[in-house]
Amino acid sequence: MKIAVYAFDGTTMFHLSVPQLVFGEVGRQRLADWETVLFNEDGTDIRTMEGYRIGGINDLGAALRADLVVIASWHEDKRPPSAPLAEALRTAHAGGAAVAGLCLGAFPLADSGLLTSRSAVTHWQELDAFSERHPDIAVDRTVLYIDHGDVLTSAGTAAAIDACLHLVRSRLGAEAANRVARSLVVAPHRSGGQAQYIDRPVPEPNRASPVSEALDWASEHLGERIDVDGLARAAHMSRRSFIRAFKETTGTTPASWLRTKRLDEARRLLEVTDLPIEEVAARCGFASPVTMRQNFTAAYATTPSAYRKRFNAQPVGH
Numbered sequence: 001m002k003i004a005v006y007a008f009d010g011t012t013m014f015h016l017s018v019p020q021l022v023f024g025e026v027g028r029q030r031l032a033d034w035e036t037v038l039f040n041e042d043g044t045d046i047r048t049m050e051g052y053r054i055g056g057i058n059d060l061g062a063a064l065r066a067d068l069v070v071i072a073s074w075h076e077d078k079r080p081p082s083a084p085l086a087e088a089l090r091t092a093h094a095g096g097a098a099v100a101g102l103c104l105g106a107f108p109l110a111d112s113g114l115l116t117s118r119s120a121v122t123h124w125q126e127l128d129a130f131s132e133r134h135p136d137i138a139v140d141r142t143v144l145y146i147d148h149g150d151v152l153t154s155a156g157t158a159a160a161i162d163a164c165l166h167l168v169r170s171r172l173g174a175e176a177a178n179r180v181a182r183s184l185v186v187a188p189h190r191s192g193g194q195a196q197y198i199d200r201p202v203p204e205p206n207r208a209s210p211v212s213e214a215l216d217w218a219s220e221h222l223g224e225r226i227d228v229d230g231l232a233r234a235a236h237m238s239r240r241s242f243i244r245a246f247k248e249t250t251g252t253t254p255a256s257w258l259r260t261k262r263l264d265e266a267r268r269l270l271e272v273t274d275l276p277i278e279e280v281a282a283r284c285g286f287a288s289p290v291t292m293r294q295n296f297t298a299a300y301a302t303t304p305s306a307y308r309k310r311f312n313a314q315p316v317g318h
Helices: 013-028 061-065 083-094 103-111 124-133 159-172 174-184 210-220 228-235 239-250 254-272 277-283 289-300 304-311
Strands: 002-006 035-039 068-071 098-101 145-147 151-154
Touching: 002 013, 002 061, 013 035, 013 159, 013 174, 035 061, 061 083, 068 083, 068 103, 083 098, 083 103, 098 103, 098 159, 103 124, 103 151, 145 159, 151 159, 159 174, 174 254, 210 228, 210 239, 210 254, 228 239, 228 254, 239 254, 254 277, 254 289, 254 304, 277 289, 277 304, 289 304
Parallel strands: 002 035, 002 068, 068 098, 098 151
Antiparallel strands: 145 151
16 A cells, blocks of 8 residues: 655654554554655655754655555644645545545645545644634544544544554554554554543553553453443442543543453454354453444444454465
8 A cells, every 4th residue: 555644844753753653564564565655745855843854755646646645734824735735635535545634634634625524633722723714524522533434534643643553453454453553562442432632641551550450450351241340449449439530541431441442352353263253242241242243333334244354364464
């Protein structure tokens, strides 16, 4: 897959590096043949906000040849995209390429007409400005990213990592995304529906905190019946204190986190094993195959059986 990432004067090294790091890891681990290049209107060198000069940049032709075009961020003044860039984005999209606007990258996508009558998200501090500029676009203020299949937008800064991992997952499967995440030492899956603004970061595994201990315990006991009281006991906290601390730490609820964790494990088992659907449901803690199918279909717009047919024939590392 060919991926073109837009580079402009004043961009930050972090924003520009995220898609290159995540998608580049796909190639480094030989999970798939993915190639990432930088582009702008005329292929000229750029200087980042930190003062580094970057060369080897392609012109707009790279976007027209790409399968995925990424606007990794945007100018702080949120200026409209140049006419050539907007036209290139529309042409690439019309030709079948997916287009992603990470963080403020949602602005040029919207200005180019690619988000008309769709929902979108951007950095939480710019949501009002986005809504004022594009009142026809439904802004979701509570999510990390929104993927329409052909057009994706994400929330600010670190949410770009989650969005890029989601793109890996949607194309290569959960096991591939998990391998990339482990290599980069980041959380393997924060769902698009997770809150984008939380007071504290998601704890890393084995970090000495009560909530982290409960998450580790739950991850090892997915096949068992787990409720809030059980999680609170694992954290050595009262139910009320645990629910409050969980929300402050993860930005979501215990039930939502557990459902996402079980679905992620279900995808992994569907990809790398031939276990019957009934056994997958049991190992992941769903009450029945029907319950798993309902949750799976609601989350991924496909059935467990269809997902297995798509990804099980593509073993990671082969």
